Amino acid sequence: MTSQFDGMAALHERSIDELPFRRHIEMPSVLAAAGGVEGRRVLDLGCGSGLYARFFARNGAAGVLGVDRSPGLIAHARHREEVEPLGVRYLVHDEATTDTLTGAFDLAVSVYALSYAATPAALARLCAAARATLAPGGRFVAATLNPDFATVPHYYRPYGFDLTVADPHLCDGDPVGLHARADGESFQVTAYYWSREAHERALTEAGFTEVAWQSPRTAADGSASLFARYLAAPHVLAVSARVPGDSSPR
Numbered sequence: 156m157t158s159q160f161d162g163m164a165a166l167h168e169r170s171i172d173e174l175p176f177r178r179h180i181e182m183p184s185v186l187a188a189a190g191g192v193e194g195r196r197v198l199d200l201g202c203g204s205g206l207y208a209r210f211f212a213r214n215g216a217a218g219v220l221g222v223d224r225s226p227g228l229i230a231h232a233r234h235r236e237e238v239e240p241l242g243v244r245y246l247v248h249d250e251a252t253t254d255t256l257t258g259a260f261d262l263a264v265s266v267y268a269l270s271y272a273a274t275p276a277a278l279a280r281l282c283a284a285a286r287a288t289l290a291p292g293g294r295f296v297a298a299t300l301n302p303d304f305a306t307v308p309h310y311y312r313p314y315g316f317d318l319t320v321a322d323p324h325l326c327d328g329d330p331v332g333l334h335a336r337a338d339g340e341s342f343q344v345t346a347y348y349w350s351r352e353a354h355e356r357a358l359t360e361a362g363f364t365e366v367a368w369q370s371p372r373t374a375a376d377g378s379a380s381l382f383a384r385y386l387a388a389p390h391v392l393a394v395s396a397r398v399p400g401d402s403s404p405r
């Protein structure tokens with residue numbers, strides 16, 4: 156199984172510098188929605204080149220596994236682990252549905268993978284896969300395309316990317332073009348629009364409770380004023396959900 160992201164490892168890595176909202180808003184927001192990662196067993200579902208998997212390891216996670224269906228991105232992530240060992244393991248896997256992952260994690264995080272589910276069934280499978288990997292009381296945090304992102308043309312261009320839609324009255328499953336430049340190269344991928352209700356349905360049907368949308372956080376580095384326009388209509392939001400039951404004492 157390959158993905159539209161194969162061959163994009165270098166671009167993924169550069170995106171953290173060339174798309175500054177990632178470092179200044181997205182990462183602090185994901186970490187806050189997760190309630191921190193220290194001492195927790197973390198799965199990064201759709202880990203890409205391993206940006207978040209490494210971030211979680213550096214922030215004190217008890218163990219991190221990154222899974223992605225793109226062999227090219229996992230090869231890159233493994234290479235980074237060889238160069239800078241952080242104890243992160245990586246697996247090529249579509250949706251992490253293997254028995255070996257069942258119930259093994261306290262926290263599953265998925266940054267942008269839900270937005271690339273092209274059908275309701277694919278969205279449901281990703282949520283079900285995240286659910287299956289979590290222990291009782293475990294938490295799932297997904298950074299996903301904000302259902303209320305700005306459809307005004309070039310709204311996000313000051314932040315390094317464009318989102319394009321055929322019709323601003325979006326329906327579930329409509330394609331959304333993401334075009335950005337990083338490292339002098341331009342890249343274009345197709346994401347899919349999912350409403351709040353579609354996300355909530357997929358999460359609830361997967362067996363999650365306490366589904367909650369989180370407002371974006373900014374890094375405590377004085378950069379918030381640079382992102383005022385972005386924050387008025389962020390293109391990504393974190394949604395979190397919990398597996399019923401008590402977390403086992405660790």
Ligand SMILES: C[S@@+](CC[C@H](N)C(=O)[O-])C[C@H]1O[C@@H](n2cnc3c(N)ncnc32)[C@H](O)[C@@H]1O
Nearest residue numbers: 158160201202203223224225249250266267268
């Ligand atoms: C936009 S990339 C984000 C990568 C990484 N999370 C990051 O933030 O840099 C989305 C990733 O999700 C992966 N992905 C999408 N659907 C998946 C699935 N069903 N199973 C495993 N990986 C998936 C893609 O291969 C891709 O690497």
